[in-house]
Amino acid sequence: EAGVAQSPRYKIIEKRQSVAFWCNPISGHATLYWYQQILGQGPKLLIQFQNNGVVDDSQLPKDRFSAERLKGVDSTLKIQPAKLEDSAVYLCASSPLAGGRSDTQYFGPGTRLTVL
Amino acid sequence: AQSVTQLGSHVSVSEGALVLLRCNYSSSVPPYLFWYVQYPNQGLQLLLKYTSAATLVKGINGFEAEFKKSETSFHLTKPSAHMSDAAEYFCAVTMGTGRRALTFGSGTRLQVQP
Numbered sequence: 001e002a003g004v005a006q007s008p009r010y011k012i013i014e015k016r017q018s019v020a021f022w023c024n025p026i027s028g029h030a031t032l033y034w035y036q037q038i039l040g041q042g043p044k045l046l047i048q049f050q051n052n053g054v055v056d057d058s059q060l061p062k063d064r065f066s067a068e069r070l071k072g073v074d075s076t077l078k079i080q081p082a083k084l085e086d087s088a089v090y091l092c093a094s095s096p097l098a099g100g101r102s103d104t105q106y107f108g109p110g111t112r113l114t115v116l
Numbered sequence: 117a118q119s120v121t122q123l124g125s126h127v128s129v130s131e132g133a134l135v136l137l138r139c140n141y142s143s144s145v146p147p148y149l150f151w152y153v154q155y156p157n158q159g160l161q162l163l164l165k166y167t168s169a170a171t172l173v174k175g176i177n178g179f180e181a182e183f184k185k186s187e188t189s190f191h192l193t194k195p196s197a198h199m200s201d202a203a204e205y206f207c208a209v210t211m212g213t214g215r216r217a218l219t220f221g222s223g224t225r226l227q228v229q230p
Binding site: 004031033040041042043044045048055056091093095102103104105106107108109110 | 120125148150152157158159160161162165167206208210216217218219220221222223
């Protein structure tokens with residue numbers, strides 16, 4: 001079974017530029033998450049989708065971050081414009097719909113963003 | 117609100133020695149607790165999880181963790197460390213009812229000395 005795919009793996013941009021990350025979850029997984037992991041910290045949730053609807057985006061900086069999940073499968077996370085403090089690893093995870101809070105989340109390899 | 121505290125950002129052990137990584141949680145509802153491992157330049161991989169069944173949970177690669185409600189702890193242990201165990205370890209708890217996103221601790225980097 002293929003895992004969670006993310007691209008690109010690395011991205012370097014200058015502040016005020018735009019950037020987009022792509023995630024393809026495990027086939028059949030209804031729930032998709034985007035986490036931000038700043039160096040030296042644990043991942044922090046940015047947004048959670050169930051199918052193509054948003055369940056939780058309370059920690060997403062909506063003035064610059066946006067995300068969508070078209071057709072309930074792939075997802076794109078965008079930052080526009082980027083700030084220095086956005087330098088981090090962006091992790092995508094997916095989990096099956098059934099099981100609720102005990103569901104295992106499966107993580108992709110992440111995209112490492114460096115903002116200069 | 118749920119939170120997780122991992123004591124010790126760095127732990128160093130000798131190969132063959134006991135591994136003990138500490139995790140304490142705070143939760144207003146019965147928690148579901150997870151340990152994930154992260155190798156360099158890779159995503160997180162589930163080691164084990166507690167879902168209110170047995171309090172002693174066995175995971176992959178010889179790791180296990182014990183849920184202790186009275187101590188609000190979920191420490192990760194392995195009897196004998198191997199060089200390949202060197203990685204970053206994260207304890208996590210799910211949020212409140214209806215929300216499945218994980219709240220992570222700040223992580224513990226495990227070094228294994230030959």
